[in-house]
Amino acid sequence: MLPTLALLGRPNVGKSTLFNRLLRKNRAITHDMPGVTRDRIYEEGRFNDVRYALVDTGGLVVDSSEESGFEEHIFDQAREAVEESQVILLVVDGREGLTPLDEQVSAFVRQSNKPVLLLVNKVDGEELEAAATSEFHALGFEILPVSAEHGYNLAELRQKVADLAQETGIVPESEEDLAAKGLMLAMLGRPNAGKSSMVNALVREDRVIVSDLAGTTRDCVDVTFEEKGERYTFVDTAGVRRKSHITDSLERFSVLRALKSSKKADVTVMVVDAIHGITRQDKRLLDFLLKESTPFIVAVNKVDLVPSDEMKALKDGFARALRIAPHVPVIYTSTITKAGLGGLLPLARKLKKECSIRTTTGQLNRVMKTVIERQQPPVVKRRRAKFYYLTQSDDEPPTFVFFVNDATLIKDSYKRFLENRLRKMFNIKMAPVEVVFRSTHKKKNKKK
Numbered sequence: 001m002l003p004t005l006a007l008l009g010r011p012n013v014g015k016s017t018l019f020n021r022l023l024r025k026n027r028a029i030t031h032d033m034p035g036v037t038r039d040r041i042y043e044e045g046r047f048n049d050v051r052y053a054l055v056d057t058g059g060l061v062v063d064s065s066e067e068s069g070f071e072e073h074i075f076d077q078a079r080e081a082v083e084e085s086q087v088i089l090l091v092v093d094g095r096e097g098l099t100p101l102d103e104q105v106s107a108f109v110r111q112s113n114k115p116v117l118l119l120v121n122k123v124d125g126e127e128l129e130a131a132a133t134s135e136f137h138a139l140g141f142e143i144l145p146v147s148a149e150h151g152y153n154l155a156e157l158r159q160k161v162a163d164l165a166q167e168t169g170i171v172p173e174s175e176e177d178l179a180a181k182g183l184m185l186a187m188l189g190r191p192n193a194g195k196s197s198m199v200n201a202l203v204r205e206d207r208v209i210v211s212d213l214a215g216t217t218r219d220c221v222d223v224t225f226e227e228k229g230e231r232y233t234f235v236d237t238a239g240v241r242r243k244s245h246i247t248d249s250l251e252r253f254s255v256l257r258a259l260k261s262s263k264k265a266d267v268t269v270m271v272v273d274a275i276h277g278i279t280r281q282d283k284r285l286l287d288f289l290l291k292e293s294t295p296f297i298v299a300v301n302k303v304d305l306v307p308s309d310e311m312k313a314l315k316d317g318f319a320r321a322l323r324i325a326p327h328v329p330v331i332y333t334s335t336i337t338k339a340g341l342g343g344l345l346p347l348a349r350k351l352k353k354e355c356s357i358r359t360t361t362g363q364l365n366r367v368m369k370t371v372i373e374r375q376q377p378p379v380v381k382r383r384r385a386k387f388y389y390l391t392q393s394d395d396e397p398p399t400f401v402f403f404v405n406d407a408t409l410i411k412d413s414y415k416r417f418l419e420n421r422l423r424k425m426f427n428i429k430m431a432p433v434e435v436v437f438r439s440t441h442k443k444k445n446k447k448k
């Protein structure tokens with residue numbers, strides 16, 4: 001478990017900008033193109049040796065059709081974020097000054113009794129500091145003036161975030177602890193989809209190695225077991241394994257909790273009910289898993305309830321509903337007949353392996369040069385994007401960065417084309433792949 005800090009505040013104060021700024025430092029390549037940015041809401045960061053998780057509540061609203069007012073939405077998100085975090089980074093806009101909504105958010109945050117750091121953002125230089133922060137002292141929180149955009153006080157902020165993370169007393173698991181857990185799996189899905197039945201069907205009691213009850217919250221119980229000489233761990237299974245159906249059906253579905261578990265895991269299994277199909281809640285979870293580039297498998301469970309002559313129609317239906325996630329493997333399971341279950345662990349292993357693919361820049365550029373020459377990017381506004389070179393900036397998930405003259409000239413369709421080629425070339429079928437374009441000036445001694 002990692003200490004979790006949540007960025008809270010009304011819209012437009014700069015939460016997302018801060019989120020990116022804080023985490024970016026450790027990522028080799030930034031995702032700074034509008035439209036290309038993947039708006040993550042949960043990500044792990046590190047400063048010096050301190051590891052933590054950061055939540056951006058700005059991105060939590062996805063279902064605008066829900067019947068509640070805009071401000072109510074902010075509080076819904078805030079509630080979830082506060083529940084799931086140990087520290088609150090409350091963000092306000094130093095140029096606009098204190099607004100009634102800021103006061104409401106503050107009052108709400110104060111109730112949680114969690115440590116709060118007030119970030120007065122958009123203080124774009126030291127000379128603005130005194131004027132911008134003065135009226136916020138009334139809120140009674142410790143204040144740090146920053147500028148996400150201009151970098152003012154960001155070094156201080158990083159240090160402060162690391163200090164706050166340490167003060168939570170939560171000690172992240174060491175590399176050795178993690179290695180001992182083998183392949184980490186998270187089970188997500190709506191209540192009653194069959195998650196606990198599936199864990200129980202897969203974990204043979206006689207093979208359980210550790211039932212780690214050290215975590216104090218009911219969500220943080222990991223179960224480690226061995227199967228065919230390989231080690232696996234189901235993360236956060238407390239609620240999943242032993243539970244009362246009454247509380248569970250009332251339990252609010254928490255996106256954040258789901259994302260936390262899936263981040264902890266190597267591979268996530270999203271369990272859906274064959275009879276109910278992809279519901280709105282499933283869709284919401286699916287969107288998040290895709291957006292966060294989570295490696296996952298969809299298990300359509302309870303197929304024993306589907307007459308065999310209806311299976312084909314059922315599969316077609318799921319294939320249609322899952323078209324937004326073409327790379328995601330789908331299996332059909334029953335925890336009662338055990339159909340499909342034998343394939344789950346090997347599939348997870350395969351997916352994990354794909355996620356760790358490493359290519360070399362030389363190899364990449366050789367193969368992609370031909371691809372781009374054969375099918376050039378379409379002309380946009382009478383200009384055509386020029387490709388200089390590309391590199392794999394990251395694995396887990398494999399992330400490819402194309403350096404181009406002007407990234408705004410790349411259309412989504414061309415991006416998809418490149419992604420598909422990369423997938424084919426490196427045999428990445430099931431893992432998420434990120435493709436990023438960066439505008440750059442041509443280098444004098446061009447890399448080949």
Ligand code: GDP
Nearest residue numbers: 011012013014015016017058122147148149150
């Ligand atoms: P959020 O809704 O709170 O996540 O806010 P965003 O991060 O989307 O930022 C809202 C707007 O404020 C964007 O147009 C940002 O470019 C701008 N912004 C963010 N940080 C700063 C800053 O430090 N200074 C200035 N001048 N603008 C900023």
Ligand code: GDP
Nearest residue numbers: 190191192193194195196197301302334335336
């Ligand atoms: P969870 O809330 O996702 O953990 O779901 P449970 O594992 O508690 O299962 C909810 C209900 O569905 C229970 O009554 C299970 O017995 C039933 N169930 C789970 N898997 C299957 C399955 O494959 N087939 C059928 N017919 N019922 C199942």
